[in-house]
Amino acid sequence: MIRKEYTCVLCPNGCPLVAYVDDDETPVIARVEGSVCPKGEDWVRQEILNPMRTISSSVRVRGGDSILASVRTSRAIPLARIMDVMEEIKRVTVDAPVEIGAVVLSRPAGCDSDIIVTRSVRKSA
């Protein structure tokens, strides 16, 4: 049995989690300790198999009262794919106006997530 330590990233509590794992090749998780909420255990299972993260960035806006609109992933994406997703985000330019929630990229780098606007930008006066 191998003892592995994790910090849950789901909320500001950041629970220190301990997972006991049988066999490293195809990990079988025996038990998880330290979570104050039920989400922690699922999170560790995912973290051991394929860590998932949310990211934020911004895209350029044409003709808006701000030159950037902030964006984020609508769902977590694999940690290993973050830089690929960033490359796609960097190529995006949108036209004003844009509203919060608007999808500027669908399934970036093949990930099961959208890139959505998080700040509305009006047309420049």
Place this chain on the structure above:
Amino acid sequence: MNAKASPIGKIRREVVVIGGGPAGLAAAIAAREAGCREVLLIERDRILGGILNQCIHDGFGLHAFKEALSGPEYADRYIRRLPDAGVEVMDNTIVLSLSPDRVLEVSARGALRHIEAGAVVLAMGCRERTRGAISIPGHRPAGVYTAGAAQNFINLENIMVGSRVCILGSGDIGLIMARRMTLEGARVEAVFEILPYSSGLPRNIQQCLNDYNIPLFLNTTVTDIIGKGRLEAIRVAQVDGDRVPIPETERLVPCDTLLLSVGLIPENELTVQAGVAMDPVTGGALVDDTFMTGVPGIFACGNVLHVHDLADWVSVEAEEAGRFAAAYVQDRREEPRRRIPGRAGEGVRYVLPQTISGERDFILSLRVTAPWRDRTVVIRDGGGKEIRRRKMMRLHPAEMIRIPVKKGAGADGSPLEVSVE
């Protein structure tokens, strides 16, 4: 019209909220919803939301909305309620002065105006400590920024600040910027922290540093800044138990950018001007359990009162302050019969409010002096009688602790003392 002859506009409002960030937004809406007809929100920027606009990372709203929002989305949840709530907004407006009898002098798009307020809610937030505040020796090249300034350039102005980055201070803004700079293609060499522990949230150590293999050096600080024109390198050294650099450990780290995440200072120039008594530990006003300062009718909330760890708690606190400000102008406020001091005991850096009436339930906010595991926070009255205790698996100076206290606490009028046992 001749400028000299132009009359200074004078208006009167029931509640005036200074600052349109998370605190001011929540306070203004709450004051209006408590029945005040005239609530004026004053913001110096052209847009509302304050620092939330540049905090594009997620994690806001987990308590308030039960979802993980970015800063701008969190701000929008409040901003979109303003028209229906009937809050009057004055943007592009800076408050120049505030008098103890609640007269504000403001500059609104170049025009000077006087505003008489029935009650004032201070919600000006905080600003960052700078290189000057921590006196790092060395040259004065370009490339040394506070983490928040760099965040503003990158997230709002589309200006990349550097390519090879070191960060001093492991507060959350520094950690968030380590990830942000990495995602934008910079190489972040390391984060240095003078304390023996990080002052950021554990989740940010994981998702902003560990995920990108950025090392965090504890007990380490910057001892020299080198560069003519642009930053070329910094010297760092480990520190001893008294935080004094150990010369033998000094080493050179080449970089073109140094970000400082070394603490926040409540922005209280107006508060002091209005004659409000201050708490030297929080850097904010002394308040009672209605968030009223020592000057009647002037209230304070959010980061201008004490630096919070999460925006969600700022909103909760500001809603309370807004409601009490409304009660003050509606003459619903009762003068407290008792003023019971709240005191920080062993292991506690500060408690807030600093005076308690004992006549209402309230939230006691506090911060501890060091990280601990498996301790108990205990509130006792002057006679040593235990009023409340809360077991804590983890205590950390970077985290604000909020403990609800029932009315009746300190009924004997003796000070309440909070300690870690």
